[in-house]
């Protein structure tokens with residue numbers, strides 16, 4: 146199937162700000178969304194306790210930055226998203242809680258210009274699964290590594306695949322059952338069709354290996370439940 150273009154992804158999210166403004170209601174299709182959010186933000190705080198600068202890529206309506214600010218209210222926040230309505234919502238919500246500076250950049254994380262060696266924490270919530278081929282993944286991980294200060298961390302919470310086809314099929318079958326248990330067969334099909342059209346996730350193993358390849362000194366797995374995981378690396 147031909148995957149969505151960046152423009153199609155942007156338009157889709159332009160109309161979805163409300164759904165992403167409430168973690169409880171908005172992300173039912175994401176297994177353990179709240180657990181992963183808590184784990185990657187708390188781990189970030191502990192890895193970089195003197196952090197000053199946070200980068201939230203694919204920030205959506207700002208849920209990840211908001212949770213980070215609950216733990217570290219002094220952080221300067223740089224928010225990046227393709228979608229202007231999402232970004233506006235994130236700025237509105239994050240500005241109410243931030244003691245530091247809030248900066249917003251509309252654009253593709255692959256293209257936006259950001260300062261290197263500057264960020265203590267980079268959070269990537271449900272966004273990297275939009276990357277496509279190997280070169281796309283490699284260039285993006287290399288870029289994120291360059292943006293981090295030594296000792297800083299990249300923390301990811303995302304949709305993932307398995308490396309072995311039979312295991313992958315099994316895990317996605319279980320995810321289908323999960324979706325059906327929340328809201329029936331139609332919902333299951335709707336979410337799975339949407340993923341097939343829009344997303345191109347990679348396995349946790351692939352992403353951890355790539356982190357090591359681009360220079361991260363350590364990688365960490367925080368959580369995994371079927372096709373969702375929370376993990377990261379330290380520069």
Ligand SMILES: C[S@@+](CC[C@H](N)C(=O)[O-])C[C@H]1O[C@@H](n2cnc3c(N)ncnc32)[C@H](O)[C@@H]1O
Nearest residue numbers: 158203204205208226227228253254270271275
């Ligand atoms: C599933 S939402 C997640 C939002 C937020 N991180 C959260 O978990 O609540 C994904 C967001 O990433 C943005 N996005 C997708 N591809 C992107 C890209 N290449 N660069 C920047 N943002 C992107 C979308 O516009 C959308 O707001």
